[in-house]
Amino acid sequence: xxxxxIRGPLGxxxxxxxxxxAKKLGAEYISVDKIxxxxxxxxxxxxxxxxxxxxxxxxxxxxKLAKESLAKNNLVIIDGNFYWKSQILDLEKRLGEVTVFTxxxxxxxxxxxxxxxxxxxxxxxxxxxYKKVNEFDFGEIIDITKPVEKCVKEIYLxxxx
Numbered sequence: 810x811x812x813x814x815i816r817g818p819l820g821x822x823x824x825x826x827x828x829x830x831a832k833k834l835g836a837e838y839i840s841v842d843k844i845x846x847x848x849x850x851x852x853x854x855x856x857x858x859x860x861x862x863x864x865x866x867x868x869x870x871x872x873k874l875a876k877e878s879l880a881k882n883n884l885v886i887i888d889g890n891f892y893w894k895s896q897i898l899d900l901e902k903r904l905g906e907v908t909v910f911t912x913x914x915x916x917x918x919x920x921x922x923x924x925x926x927x928x929x930x931x932x933x934x935x936x937x938x939y940k941k942v943n944e945f946d947f948g949e950i951i952d953i954t955k956p957v958e959k960c961v962k963e964i965y966l967x968x969x970x
Contacts, residue, residue, distance in 0.1 A: 811879050811884055811885060811904075811905075811906075812875060812879075812884075812885050812887065812900075812904050812905075812906070812907045812908065813830075813836070813884065813885070813886045813887070813907070813908050813909075813910070813968060814886075814887045814888075814889070814891060814897065814900070814907055814908070814909040814910070814948070815827045815830070815886060815887070815888045815889075815910050815912065815964075816889060816890060816891035816897070816909060816910070816911050816912065816942070816947065816948075817890070817911055817912030817913065817914075817942060817953070818890065818912075818914075818916075818919050818935070818938050818939040818942040818943065819890065819919060819923055819930055819934060819935045819938040819939065820918070820919035820920065820921075820922040820923035820926075820930075820935050821912045821913070821914045821918070821919050821922070821953055822912060822914075822922065822953050822957065822960070823888045823889070823890075823912055824840065824888055825957055826912065826953070826957060826960055826961055826964070827840075827886050827888035829957060829958075829961045830886055830961050830964060830965065831886045833961065833965060834884050834886070834965070834968075835883070835884070836883060836884035836885060836886045837874075837875075837878035837883045837884070837885045837886070838886050838888065839871055839874055839875065839885060839886070839887045839888070840888050840889070841864070841867055841871070841887065841888065841889025841890070841891070842888075842889060842890075844867045844870050844871060845859065845863060845864075845867050848866070848867070848870060850863040850864075850866055850867055851863065857937065858892060858893075858937070858938075858941055861893045861895050861896065864893055864895075864896040864899075865895070865896065865899055867896075868896060868899050868900050868903060869903075871887060871900065871903075872900075872903040872904060875887070875904055876904075887900070890938055890941075890942050891909075891942070891947070892938065892941040892942045892944070894945055894947065897909060897947055908948065908949075908968055909947050909948025909949070910948050910949050910950075910951050910964050910967075910968075911946055911947055911948055911949070911950050911951065912951050912953045912960075913950055913951065913952055913953065914952070914953045914954050915954070916935070916936065916939050918954060919935050919939055920932050920935045920936070923935045949967055951963055951964060
């Protein structure tokens with residue numbers, strides 16, 4: 810398997826875990842949030858959330874980047890909320906087999922972690938994204954109330970076995 814998705818609510822540690830894991834695996838790291846922002850795809854809303862259309866457009870960009878990395882024999886780790894199931898299914902269609910890990914933590918943990926960031930999203934955003942992400946589970950569930958190193962090790966062992 811060449812593609813790994815790390816999904817979960819705002820403030821759960823996706824980026825931290827993805828970056829540590831990417832370094833450990835020698836993988837390319839792709840941030841969905843960064844792609845949305847850099848391509849002005851974070852302004853179209855649906856049901857109070859960034860639209861599925863925007864995420865599907867981001868997937869086209871991710872597909873190109875991911876396939877370029879794969880051509881260099883690089884594993885690719887994609888980090889995002891993935892609160893629309895359609896986004897995951899579309900990436901699977903575009904990339905083939907994708908391994909998905911869903912990070913789980915209590916809402917209070919996500920709110921606290923967000924509050925400690927330089928660029929906070931705020932409690933309201935944390936609550937809304939938490940609710941949307943947790944509408945469905947996908948892939949392997951990882952309890953991220955443990956230290957980062959233990960979470961990375963759990964994902965690493967599951968992914969490489």
